[in-house]
Amino acid sequence: MKKRIVRWLIRWWIDDDRPSWLQHIVDRDADLQEYERGLQIMSDRLRNEAGEWSERIAASKIDRTDCENFSVLNRRTPSPRQPRLRPAVALAGGLALTLVCLGLARVHWNGSLDEAASKAATRSQQVKKVTDDDTFRAGADSLVVLYNASRRGLIRSVDGIPSMLQSAAHLTNYPSANVTQKARIPFESTSRAYGRAVALVNRSLSDQRKGLANNARSVLHSLKLRLHGLDQDKRADIQPGLEEIEK
Amino acid sequence: MSDVETNDLALLARAGDIGAYSELARRFRPRLLAALCKRLGSLADAEDVAQESLTKAWQHIATFDDQFPFSSWLYTIAFRQATDCQRSIRRRENLARRVKPVEETASESESSLMKQELSNNIWSTARKILTTPQYLALWLRYVEDLSVREIARTMGKTSVGVRVILHRGRTVLQRHLVDFSDDGGSK
Numbered sequence: 001m002k003k004r005i006v007r008w009l010i011r012w013w014i015d016d017d018r019p020s021w022l023q024h025i026v027d028r029d030a031d032l033q034e035y036e037r038g039l040q041i042m043s044d045r046l047r048n049e050a051g052e053w054s055e056r057i058a059a060s061k062i063d064r065t066d067c068e069n070f071s072v073l074n075r076r077t078p079s080p081r082q083p084r085l086r087p088a089v090a091l092a093g094g095l096a097l098t099l100v101c102l103g104l105a106r107v108h109w110n111g112s113l114d115e116a117a118s119k120a121a122t123r124s125q126q127v128k129k130v131t132d133d134d135t136f137r138a139g140a141d142s143l144v145v146l147y148n149a150s151r152r153g154l155i156r157s158v159d160g161i162p163s164m165l166q167s168a169a170h171l172t173n174y175p176s177a178n179v180t181q182k183a184r185i186p187f188e189s190t191s192r193a194y195g196r197a198v199a200l201v202n203r204s205l206s207d208q209r210k211g212l213a214n215n216a217r218s219v220l221h222s223l224k225l226r227l228h229g230l231d232q233d234k235r236a237d238i239q240p241g242l243e244e245i246e247k
Numbered sequence: 248m249s250d251v252e253t254n255d256l257a258l259l260a261r262a263g264d265i266g267a268y269s270e271l272a273r274r275f276r277p278r279l280l281a282a283l284c285k286r287l288g289s290l291a292d293a294e295d296v297a298q299e300s301l302t303k304a305w306q307h308i309a310t311f312d313d314q315f316p317f318s319s320w321l322y323t324i325a326f327r328q329a330t331d332c333q334r335s336i337r338r339r340e341n342l343a344r345r346v347k348p349v350e351e352t353a354s355e356s357e358s359s360l361m362k363q364e365l366s367n368n369i370w371s372t373a374r375k376i377l378t379t380p381q382y383l384a385l386w387l388r389y390v391e392d393l394s395v396r397e398i399a400r401t402m403g404k405t406s407v408g409v410r411v412i413l414h415r416g417r418t419v420l421q422r423h424l425v426d427f428s429d430d431g432g433s434k
């Protein structure tokens with residue numbers, strides 16, 4: 001029993017500075033030293049084998065079905081017997097919380113408004129480092145994703161994408177022969193637009209192409225907004241493609 | 248560039264050096280994937296979230312505070328993105344469930360999973376037998392070398408909570424490794 005407790009304590013402090021009295025106990029007992037060595041080996045393995053493990057995942061050498069199985073395990077399905085919060089209780093709770101938040105906000109607001117404004121101004125200046133070119137590349141990347149989706153038969157209804165892609169590839173110096181590979185985009189040429197396009201593709205998978213044209217149009221519309229801040233020349237080049245898709 | 252410390256690279260990136268950030272992204276992408284794969288369950292989703300997180304981190308690199316490790320900051324972003332992703336996955340699954348009932352139950356998949364031969368890599372074992380918080384806490388502790396306090400901030404838990412999670416994770420993993428080596432020895 002005593003050893004079990006000491007083992008528990010060893011595990012608790014395995015990677016931290018342990019108390020001297022615990023060290024003293026361990027030093028006097030060969031079994032505990034052996035146990036500690038086992039834990040240390042496990043810690044070393046956790047450190048040393050992480051690189052190989054992450055490389056394996058990045059290179060997709062692990063079994064994808066295995067991963068999918070875990071998705072079933074990880075995601076909890078709601079129990080049908082799960083009790084629901086009564087509406088009146090929820091309403092009262094929500095009201096009370098709102099009042100508390102409003103009170104706090106009022107107290108906080110007066111003091112920190114100027115500070116927040118100056119911080120926001122500084123931050124916006126810093127964020128402007130993402131240049132127009134980056135924005136434009138992000139647009140092109142989104143188109144690449146859409147193009148790939150169209151090749152996979154997910155968004156066939158958007159016929160104008162290839163021509164859009166050609167002009168985008170031209171403008172961003174992407175070799176058009178490599179456009180399909182650009183779905184695995186290196187970081188520096190991506191932005192939130194990529195995420196939106198990926199979300200579109202994911203939605204497409206579950207929606208079975210229902211309403212895909214509308215989804216694609218909404219993404220492209222957002223791209224159009226992004227492109228709005230670009231140079232006149234670039235915008236003029238890409239405008240016809242956008243109009244073609246929006247028809 | 249590969250010898251430069253992570254936080255130095257982050258400082259360069261904060262000053263606008265996109266090359267430095269590319270190097271950071273190259274270093275962290277596989278590690279993010281390995282952590283997110285457990286959390287999200289699907290490699291495809293993990294890839295999307297890792298990509299989104301790196302993008303978001305770049306967009307907000309100006310707000311990075313170099314008093315803290317870059318990895319802690321990046322993982323915080325990634326875990327928030329993962330939460331958003333899980334919400335959308337749940338919506339998708341609800342939609343799919345309406346169309347087609349799920350045939351496989353969790354216990355069936357679990358049993359089939361446990362029958363599979365365990366890989367030699369300890370993280371493969373960890374992914375299979377630990378809960379998601381245990382896996383992530385161990386990952387941040389041993390791979391990213393974050394302190395308990397930093398892990399707590401990254402995961403949105405208390406320091407004591409993280410200590411308990413780490414302790415339980417170690418216990419489960421160690422017990423499993425001992426059992427598994429005993430089985431191997433008896434064979």
